[in-house]
Amino acid sequence: MLTPAIREAVARLERADIMVGIPSFKNATTIGYVVRAAQAGLVQYFPDLRPVVVNSDAGSPDGTQRVVVDTEPPDYVERILLVRPTNRLARVSLTYPEIDGTGGKGAALRTIFEIAAALEVQALVVVDSDLRSIGPEWIELLAGPILKGGYDYVAPLYARHKHDGTITNNVTYPLTRALYGLRIRQPIGGDFGVSGDLVRHYLEAGHWTPEVSRFGIDVWMTTLAVTGGFAVCQARLGAKVHDPKDPGADLGPMFRQVVTTILRLAVANADRWRQVRGSHDVPAYGFERVADPPPLDVNVLRLLAEFHEAALTMASTWHEMLPADTAAAVLGLAEEAGATEEKVRAALDLDAPGRDRPATAAMSSAAAGFAFPDAVWARVIFDLVVAARDQPERLEAFVAALVPVYFGRVASSVIENRDLSTERAEDSVERQAREFERLKPYLINRWTQA
Numbered sequence: 001m002l003t004p005a006i007r008e009a010v011a012r013l014e015r016a017d018i019m020v021g022i023p024s025f026k027n028a029t030t031i032g033y034v035v036r037a038a039q040a041g042l043v044q045y046f047p048d049l050r051p052v053v054v055n056s057d058a059g060s061p062d063g064t065q066r067v068v069v070d071t072e073p074p075d076y077v078e079r080i081l082l083v084r085p086t087n088r089l090a091r092v093s094l095t096y097p098e099i100d101g102t103g104g105k106g107a108a109l110r111t112i113f114e115i116a117a118a119l120e121v122q123a124l125v126v127v128d129s130d131l132r133s134i135g136p137e138w139i140e141l142l143a144g145p146i147l148k149g150g151y152d153y154v155a156p157l158y159a160r161h162k163h164d165g166t167i168t169n170n171v172t173y174p175l176t177r178a179l180y181g182l183r184i185r186q187p188i189g190g191d192f193g194v195s196g197d198l199v200r201h202y203l204e205a206g207h208w209t210p211e212v213s214r215f216g217i218d219v220w221m222t223t224l225a226v227t228g229g230f231a232v233c234q235a236r237l238g239a240k241v242h243d244p245k246d247p248g249a250d251l252g253p254m255f256r257q258v259v260t261t262i263l264r265l266a267v268a269n270a271d272r273w274r275q276v277r278g279s280h281d282v283p284a285y286g287f288e289r290v291a292d293p294p295p296l297d298v299n300v301l302r303l304l305a306e307f308h309e310a311a312l313t314m315a316s317t318w319h320e321m322l323p324a325d326t327a328a329a330v331l332g333l334a335e336e337a338g339a340t341e342e343k344v345r346a347a348l349d350l351d352a353p354g355r356d357r358p359a360t361a362a363m364s365s366a367a368a369g370f371a372f373p374d375a376v377w378a379r380v381i382f383d384l385v386v387a388a389r390d391q392p393e394r395l396e397a398f399v400a401a402l403v404p405v406y407f408g409r410v411a412s413s414v415i416e417n418r419d420l421s422t423e424r425a426e427d428s429v430e431r432q433a434r435e436f437e438r439l440k441p442y443l444i445n446r447w448t449q450a
């Protein structure tokens with residue numbers, strides 16, 4: 001599995017106690033900062049351990065790997081922090097091999113796992129390469145619970161803007177919580193701490209699909225930690241500031257990869273979640289800081305339009321994957337989304353020539369009144385769990401048909417939260433998560449009846 005270049009790097013490094021792994025693809029402008037923060041964190045907080053930083057890159061054409069290699073070396077960190085670590089910090093940047101012809105974040109992490117296992121590290125920290133809010137303390141916060149607290153998996157807890165993290169808020173958080181009973185607020189945050197034992201578990205586990213090689217990896221890691229009975233906690237990292245993404249424009253493929261993965265794992269782990277009722281808090285580590293993440297723009301109009309248009313092209317797939325009453329509710333909402341879109345266009349005079357796209361706030365005020373109820377959304381997701389079991393060969397088509405429905409649901413949350421602080425918007429995420437738990441008997445009924 002390891003390429004000759006990777007084997008050579010492993011042979012040169014021999015052993016390490018703690019590793020920071022950074023997957024990348026065209027992140028030349030941001031990765032230098034992440035590497036510096038990782039180095040400083042290792043040197044400052046773990047001066048007695050043997051540390052290594054590994055960048056696993058897709059072969060980016062923008063010079064990402066060169067930036068990693070050119071970043072100030074570890075002795076610079078020692079000078080600015082006035083630390084004399086026992087061991088030299090090692091640093092490697094390499095190109096990861098694809099897995100069965102598929103590259104992506106998951107394939108990058110697989111190489112990171114293999115190196116971590118070969119070096120026999122006790123703790124692995126993985127962080128995204130587009131982070132702007134990472135500081136040296138993130139390394140301590142993500143590795144500390146493993147090295148000092150006996151945990152195996154550390155999920156991040158951060159303040160995100162109320163319109164950011166829509167796949168997390170609408171699917172992975174409420175579904176993971178309702179299925180497995182653990183309130184892991186950021187199951188796909190992207191920044192994690194993993195014990196050596198759990199790294200080995202990942203390498204031995206099956207279910208490595210093309211989606212896992214891409215953005216399915218985060219929810220796969222979290223779910224396997226939970227279903228494998230590993231000790232899980234969360235670390236308070238402050239704000240997550242990274243390259244922003246508009247859900248309607250950028251998140252379709254990621255949604256498909258994440259949701260296909262979480263559904264397949266739900267089917268495979270039914271025996272675990274069938275007995276689970278309610279949910280528990282997951283311990284959180286670290287100082288709670290007040291942080292205000294930067295605002296994120298969302299094109300609400302486009303979300304509404306895509307939901308509405310999908311009613312014409314995808315209605316038959318919706319009927320295949322949802323029971324009649326859920327499908328009817330979704331079709332009714334898509335109709336409403338279309339009417340709302342027209343109302344917004346008229347109110348903001350958007351069809352006039354030369355009109356710029358209005359701000360998120362203006363669009364969502366004009367769209368006020370459109371609401372995709374929590375209970376309908378929860379049933380849609382639970383119905384998909386059942387569909388994933390009963391028609392596995394149709395799963396990819398079903399999840400593709402779910403994307404515009406998710407757009408409708410996101411539009412509804414953006415509209416609902418338009419005037420709320422990020423903190424208050426959190427209440428609606430919690431309300432929805434409780435609705436998933438409340439409706440879990442619906443899932444169990446459908447699961448056992450079919």
Ligand SMILES: Nc1nc2c(ncn2[C@@H]2O[C@H](COP(=O)(O)OP(=O)(O)OP(=O)(O)O)[C@@H](O)[C@H]2O)c(=O)[nH]1
Nearest residue numbers: 023024025027057058104105108128129130190245
């Ligand atoms: N190696 C590799 N890394 C990737 C690829 N795509 C993304 N990544 C890395 O995965 C990490 C997360 O990717 P992002 O695109 O920032 O996604 P995200 O932040 O999880 O997504 P949102 O939170 O929804 O914005 C970054 O470190 C990327 O460099 C890829 O094709 N190959």
Ligand SMILES: [Mg+2]
Nearest residue numbers: 128130242243
């Ligand atoms: Mg990102």
